Amino acid sequence: MSTKTISQEIEKQELDSDQQRFAELDKIIAANKGQAGVLINVLHKAQQLYGYLPREVQLRIAEKLEVPFSKVYSVVSFYSLFSTELQGEKTIEVCTGTACYVKGAADVVSKLESELGIAAGDTTEDGLFTLKTTRCVGVCSLAPVILVEDDVHGDIEIDKTAELLDKYK
């Protein structure tokens, strides 16, 4: 196959997967359409599908649910769990609840920031990790707590975070 046809092939595959995801999104919307108060629910499911909520996804939801785009955007921007930027493959969340604060969550955040070479809220260059802080996850007995891909790790010891992250690389 010539170089040209390979790139065309890749483009076509991407296009296909884009269309597939749009078809998937349309199904989610159709299942909820006509019911009251479903916008947040639809956004959750769309974010599961895409990993984030890019503008074109928000536009599609607005159009198909027949609500103004401004309303979709105002809801997306209000809630902290909706993201308009592509996230890393794995998310590391440091709990910043009161018990974790008392047990040194701030030190855990700085340690992870220096280890990953990014600030909280950012994604590593290789796209593997997004580092975030999160509101109380309610496992205060195990403070300080971090979540990696929804796995809960409690009683975090600062000098063992590197070891922990290695398991997810």
Add this chain to the structure above:
Amino acid sequence: MQEQEEIYSLEDQKRIALRNCGLIDPEEIRDYIARDGYKALAKTVRRSSPPEIIAEVKSSGLRGRGGGGFPTGVKWELTREAVGREKYVICNADEGDPGAFMDRSLLEGDPHSIVEGLTIAAYAVGAQQGYVYVRAEYPLAVRRLEKAITDAKELGLIGKNIFRSNFSFDLEVRVGAGAFVCGEETALLNSVQGDRGDPRGKPPFPATEGLWGQPTVINNVETLANIPQIILKGGDWYSQLGTADSTGTKVFALAGDVCNTGLVEVPMGTTLKEIIFDLGGGIPDNKGFKAAQTGGPSGGCLPEEHLDIPMEYDTLIEVGSMMGSGGLIVMDEETCMVDVARFYLEFTQDEACGKCTPGRVGTKRLLETLNKIVEGRGEVEDIEKLKALSRDIKKTALCGLGQSAPNPILSTLQYFEEEYKAHVIDKDCPAGVCEELV
């Protein structure tokens, strides 16, 4: 988690809300039924009229466990009497106070008790549709609740003509998306409707104009977990527990600098000392006790001199804190109280929805002033400025969260003003926490 919770001697506790947690398989409806589950619902719909149920709950003296402490029976009565096209019941499971995990444990450990409690509430007020609003940070709770609802529907315990009566009730889970303000009931209503979680002004109260403008009851998770037991054993039985104004038991989430962390359920009126030192085993590493924080970002910090106060709604307010939902964070002598206030303000400021000026700008100014103080740039006047602005915000903010946002500052100023002064006058952090001052 499980092991940690089992450290406590169960004899010192009185488990009503948590009666099934850890004992039953929460995903097995028959386990719940075997422990008298759905019996209260059967008694309700087959043998009691809605006013009888409301009278029973009123006589129990049960007050809202989410923090407000409003009498549950009265709330139901107001909603029942309100005129509307339809009525709704909502369970507020948006447990957002950092350091609180009572509701998570109930939702994960005994989801059917919430389903049953809410269904009884629906019968009492005349609602046919209910919602459980759960925060998205609790995925396991969402899953178990959804399973509980599906299983209950399959057995006909919710749905059409429950126990062959004329009463029908349907229940749905709504998941939040990370906004602390949605725990405030009017913001929650907007969020259940799929909108931004901006609070509404009160009145009208949800009892008259709630979801879609219709009369709505909003009850906290722990409140609802008590309902089946009250119906089965009677309001009088429940009112014998606890104190005269705060009846029954309360679940506290014990965390921070304390030997045994986890949940405890004790009769109302148990002292702070008993909870922290007897059940909690005291402070680890032989350190001294400094403060106990109750009520989350809306509450306050209590010093050693108040260790003997009974934990009940009104007493806690008198000493400048509040019951809140039950988070109880213990802080040892190495905690800087100015930094604690800053921590809470950073939280409330970040979570402020932006609708009203005191909530949006006022909390920002409070946080800036606190940052100035912990960074060693504080001036003596800042302390008075904090007090004045705090009072203004309390009087003028739109919702309960805004109005209570200054509480962590006011209570630390009330009991630890010397520490503020050390920061601004001596440029010293006595606890050795604030980096610029050590």
